[in-house]
Amino acid sequence: MAGQIKLAIQHISKTYQSERGETTALADINLSIDENEFVTVIGPSGCGKSTLLNIIAGLETASSGQIICDDQPVKGTGSERGVVFQQYALFPWLTVRQNVAFGLKMRKDKSVAGQARIDRYIKMVGLSEFAGSYPKELSGGMRQRVAIARAYAADPAVLLMDEPFGALDAQTRGQLQEELLQTWEKEQKTCFFITHDVDEAILLGQRIVIMDSHPGTVKEVVPVNLPYPRNQETRLSEDFLAIKKHVWAQVYHATAV
Amino acid sequence: MQSELTLPTKAHKSKKNKPFKLPPRVKKMAWLTLSVTVAVGVWWLLSVIPSTAQSFPNPVSVAQAIGTMVGRGVLLSDIGSSLFSVAWGFIFGFVLALPTAILMAWYKPLENIIGPWIQFIRSIPPLAYVPLVVVSAGIGAKAQIIVICIATFLVMTVTIYQGVVNIDPTLIKAARVLGARDRDIFIHVIVPAATPYIITAVRLGATTALTTLIAAESTGAEAGLGMRIQSLSQTFDVAPMMLYIIIIGIIGITLDKFIRLFERKVTKWQDK
Numbered sequence: 049m050a051g052q053i054k055l056a057i058q059h060i061s062k063t064y065q066s067e068r069g070e071t072t073a074l075a076d077i078n079l080s081i082d083e084n085e086f087v088t089v090i091g092p093s094g095c096g097k098s099t100l101l102n103i104i105a106g107l108e109t110a111s112s113g114q115i116i117c118d119d120q121p122v123k124g125t126g127s128e129r130g131v132v133f134q135q136y137a138l139f140p141w142l143t144v145r146q147n148v149a150f151g152l153k154m155r156k157d158k159s160v161a162g163q164a165r166i167d168r169y170i171k172m173v174g175l176s177e178f179a180g181s182y183p184k185e186l187s188g189g190m191r192q193r194v195a196i197a198r199a200y201a202a203d204p205a206v207l208l209m210d211e212p213f214g215a216l217d218a219q220t221r222g223q224l225q226e227e228l229l230q231t232w233e234k235e236q237k238t239c240f241f242i243t244h245d246v247d248e249a250i251l252l253g254q255r256i257v258i259m260d261s262h263p264g265t266v267k268e269v270v271p272v273n274l275p276y277p278r279n280q281e282t283r284l285s286e287d288f289l290a291i292k293k294h295v296w297a298q299v300y301h302a303t304a305v
Numbered sequence: 306m307q308s309e310l311t312l313p314t315k316a317h318k319s320k321k322n323k324p325f326k327l328p329p330r331v332k333k334m335a336w337l338t339l340s341v342t343v344a345v346g347v348w349w350l351l352s353v354i355p356s357t358a359q360s361f362p363n364p365v366s367v368a369q370a371i372g373t374m375v376g377r378g379v380l381l382s383d384i385g386s387s388l389f390s391v392a393w394g395f396i397f398g399f400v401l402a403l404p405t406a407i408l409m410a411w412y413k414p415l416e417n418i419i420g421p422w423i424q425f426i427r428s429i430p431p432l433a434y435v436p437l438v439v440v441s442a443g444i445g446a447k448a449q450i451i452v453i454c455i456a457t458f459l460v461m462t463v464t465i466y467q468g469v470v471n472i473d474p475t476l477i478k479a480a481r482v483l484g485a486r487d488r489d490i491f492i493h494v495i496v497p498a499a500t501p502y503i504i505t506a507v508r509l510g511a512t513t514a515l516t517t518l519i520a521a522e523s524t525g526a527e528a529g530l531g532m533r534i535q536s537l538s539q540t541f542d543v544a545p546m547m548l549y550i551i552i553i554g555i556i557g558i559t560l561d562k563f564i565r566l567f568e569r570k571v572t573k574w575q576d577k
């Protein structure tokens with residue numbers, strides 16, 4: 049699985065200043081992610097997962113350290129890094145198709161190939177029939193599908209996802225997990241996926257980054273050597289359960305402190 | 306087999322049960338007509354009860370007042386003069402309010418400085434400072450436009466500001482990671498996200514413009530609906546007064562209807 053390093057997180061620390069003093073959200077985070085690797089991140093609430101993702105995305109600046117993407121230090125947002133947010137963050141005044149087309153519109157890309165890509169990703173997430181609908185007419189699962197299609201259509205090399213399925217019911221979540229797995233197997237992308245669900249972390253990830261809080265640090269990186277294709281049945285295998293036991297203990301231990 | 310046989314009977318029955326289904330628009334019109342008819346009836350009643358008859362001239366004499374006022378050559382010029390001041394005062398107010406509100410929402414220091422001014426001046430009824438405006442602008446359209454501009458500017462700034470401040474920051478983040486620059490974020494996120502508030506501001510502004518104008522005119526003007534009501538009151542000429550009051554109401558409701566129509570067009574994406 050060792051490939052070329054796509055994303056390097058080097059000595060990242062983040063301190064927030066507030067009226068009550070300083071909060072160290074992240075302390076010296078180091079992690080290298082290979083090209084096309086799928087990394088999941090799990091850890092107790094408030095351990096700095098979102099902060100780390102925002103720094104990688106370029107939405108926030110680190111107090112120290114740097115992010116290297118394709119051998120270049122990251123300065124601000126960039127179209128090679130796409131983000132899917134937990135709250136979907138669809139533009140409610142745009143239709144499904146206009147939402148998915150937003151990235152290309154910002155790039156002033158009016159090419160035929162671009163338009164075809166928009167339609168392809170809307171089709172991929174199964175929403176062709178709803179291309180002209182507004183987000184308010186869609187269910188939570190459908191909205192998150194649009195957000196995923198929107199991120200894909202902008203054609204990033206790295207996909208950053210912050211608990212994208214956290215607000216969905218178990219059934220829809222399972223469905224979207226499988227769809228995401230299939231998509232990732234088809235069109236390889238480097239994925240950085242935050243979750244608070246141990247099963248989800250194992251099912252999706254090739255490696256699981258377990259974080260600890262106060263301050264946010266990397267506690268352990270667990271490799272997941274489960275075969276592909278993976279689906280919901282994978283969750284019943286012996287290997288899966290063994291990993292689950294281990295990760296569960298680590299995450300639970302961190303929370304109990 | 307059986308279901309095949311019963312099906313037509315059922316359909317036939319349900320058809321028979323509701324032979325006259327009025328479309329909702331016709332229904333609405335019917336209710337409105339009834340409402341207006343009852344209103345005129347109540348009005349007529351008030352015009353014959355001795356204790357209220359002085360304030361309520363009967364509907365026929367009010368209708369006749371249309372002819373009288375047109376004959377005197379004032380009705381159309383009064384309406385024209387009032388609408389002129391309302392339109393320009395409102396337009397200036399809006400053109401100033403939109404950038405002010407957005408700048409206030411974007412630059413906190415600006416909000417800290419002028420926010421309190423706006424709150425303070427907004428708490429003063431415009432009628433209180435009309436004489437002060439007249440001192441330098443004179444009696445007439447100019448003073449009225451200035452007063453309406455101030456009043457509408459204040460109410461619209463506050464409303465639009467609220468809208469811009471309440472924009473979900475995740476939407477701005479989402480736009481940024483999709484490659485939007487500051488300018489794109491302004492045009493493609495801030496403005497559409499604030500649109501429902503901007504329209505609410507327009508509606509509040511239109512109402513404010515009308516009320517402020519009537520108040521401003523009654524302290525002195527050459528023409529106008531408010532000025533005419535004031536001058537008619539000198540001679541207790543109640544029929545034309547009632548006519549003018551009704552005209553003001555019609556203008557207000559028409560403006561509101563237009564804005565709502567526009568609102569439905571541009572905010573059909575909104576959750577209700």
Ligand SMILES: Nc1ncnc2c1ncn2[C@@H]1O[C@H](COP(=O)(O)OP(=O)(O)O)[C@@H](O)[C@H]1O
Pocket residue numbers: 064065066071072073092093094095096097098099100
């Ligand atoms: N803008 C901010 N200002 C101050 N503190 C913040 C800010 N954002 C996050 N934090 C703090 O940083 C820590 C990590 O937050 P976050 O990255 O959201 O955690 P997670 O996503 O793992 O739940 C928390 O203690 C949180 O209170």
Ligand SMILES: [Mg+2]
Pocket residue numbers: 097098099210
């Ligand atoms: Mg978070």
